[in-house]
Amino acid sequence: MSSHPTDFQGSVIDALREAIERQIPDSRAAVNGGGGHFSIEVTSPAFAGKSMLESQRMVYGAIAHLMKGEMAPVHAVDSLKTRTPIAPA
Amino acid sequence: MALSESLRKQISDLVVTNRVVLFMKGTRQMPQCGFSAQVVQILDELVPSYETVDVVRSPEIRDGVKEFSEWPTIPQLYVDGKFIGGCDIVREMNASGELQKLIGVKTSDPKTPTITISDAATKAFAAAVAEAGGDSLRLQIDPQFQHELFFGPREPGDIEVQVNGLTLLVDRSSAPRANGLSIEFIDGPGGGFKISNPNEPPKVKQLSAPELKTMLDRDEVTLFDVRPENERAIARITAARSLDAAGQKYLLGLDRGTPVAFHCHHGIRSQEAAQQLLGEGFLAVYNLKGGIDAWSQSIDPSVPRY
Structure with a gap:
């Protein structure tokens, strides 16, 4: 895994999860990774009826502040999955 | 910004x-x-x-x-x-x-590929399906013919293949590469699912020195030495024929199904020669890993190292 310098303090995984869950309604985010590379899986009813492009845009919008600039804590999102929860029977 | x-x-x-x-x-x-x-x-x-x-x-x-x-x-x-x-x-x-x-590419729906699954593999799959919790068995083949068998959700455009009561899902781009494929299951250590795909272009197979020795002893392969005369003068494997002009002529006259192996000093130049030979339509092409140096170390110490 490559490493990328960052001036970010604290857990990037927590920061990603909190940013997503705060900004996307009723979402749950699972974040894995390190060294600037992360995999993210988000489940939210807000994705219902949206295209993959629109759904991914919502997630990127929520974490944009963590991806900006040369010293950003998030260098790359290796995998981003958005899911709509299965409706309860 | x-x-x-x-x-x-x-x-x-x-x-x-x-x-x-x-x-x-x-x-x-x-x-x-x-x-x-x-x-x-x-x-x-x-x-x-x-x-x-x-x-x-x-x-x-x-x-x-x-x-x-x-x-x-x-x-x-x-x-x-x-x-x-x-x-x-x-x-x-x-x-x-x-x-x-x-x-705007015209694509007809890809044909459902024919896939064969052995009895042992069917049994192994059925057991795995029972544990998979609703996900489907998927087969993916990328353009380099890397095969992947895994459990995953059904995707739009999937092609369904029914074999021995199993449902196998293949995505549209993998489907043409899957036709005629067969899956076996080999028990024991080092075993597992084994996929044979007739669509896969032949690759240069790597041989260790002992593997090559066995094949030579059984007369199962013709060995060529791609090194120039000055290197052949220093050290040579007795069974190897020089790939000089006469050797090349002989080689290209062989039936394309003849198993052929190449060696050089360390296995780099011979790999290139082997690669080229695939382009000539040969189907079973081998390279001696580590070259004559490996041969000298593990088979015949009388061959000088240089």
Whole structure:
């Protein structure tokens, strides 16, 4: 895994999860990774009826502040999955 | 960072004047990032020519296009001036057939491939399916013929193959590469599912010195030495024929099914020769891993090392 310098303090995984869950309604985010590379899986009813492009845009919008600039804590999102929860029977 | 008007115009011109534009790291011939490479691979199969913009060589565009598309990562694909998405999205749209529609490639629905699964493999699959919790058994074959068998959700555009009461899902781009494929299950250590695919182009197979020795002893392979005379004068394997002009003529006169092996000093030059021979239509081509040096160390110490 490559490493990328960052001036970010604290857990990037927590920061990603909190940013997503705060900004996307009723979402749950699972974040894995390190060294600037992360995999993210988000489940939210807000994705219902949206295209993959629109759904991914919502997630990127929520974490944009963590991806900006040369010293950003998030260098790359290796995998981003958005899911709509299965409706309860 | 605000996007300057001139840069916005430059990017906008790029995506308007070219029907299919990929902003990527590296070039179509030499992508510098795995995600860019995956998109190139997909586009190569669909469109004869398309425009690529190497953002590594142009940091201005690299930042600019992120702003322009409101998308934070590279690669980025544009078709008809419209932003399509990054690697994940392109892959998904390719598998579902949406990308083909968008680009306007005529694709008939791929034929359902014929796949054979041995009894032992059927049993092993059935046991795994029971544990998979509703996910389906999927088979994926990339253009390099890397096979992957795994459990995953059903995707749009999937092709369903029924074999021995099992349902196997194959995505559209894998389907033509799966026809005639067979899956066996081999028990014991080092065992597992074994896939044989008749569509896979032949590859150079690597032999260790002991493996080559066994084949030579059984007269199962013809060995050629690709080294020039000055090196052959220092050390040689008795069974190996020189690949000089006469040797080449003899080789190219052989039946294309004849198993042929190459060696050199360390296995690099012979690998190249073996690769070339595949291009001549030979089907069973081997390379001695480690070359005559490995032979000297593990088979015949009387062969001088140099």
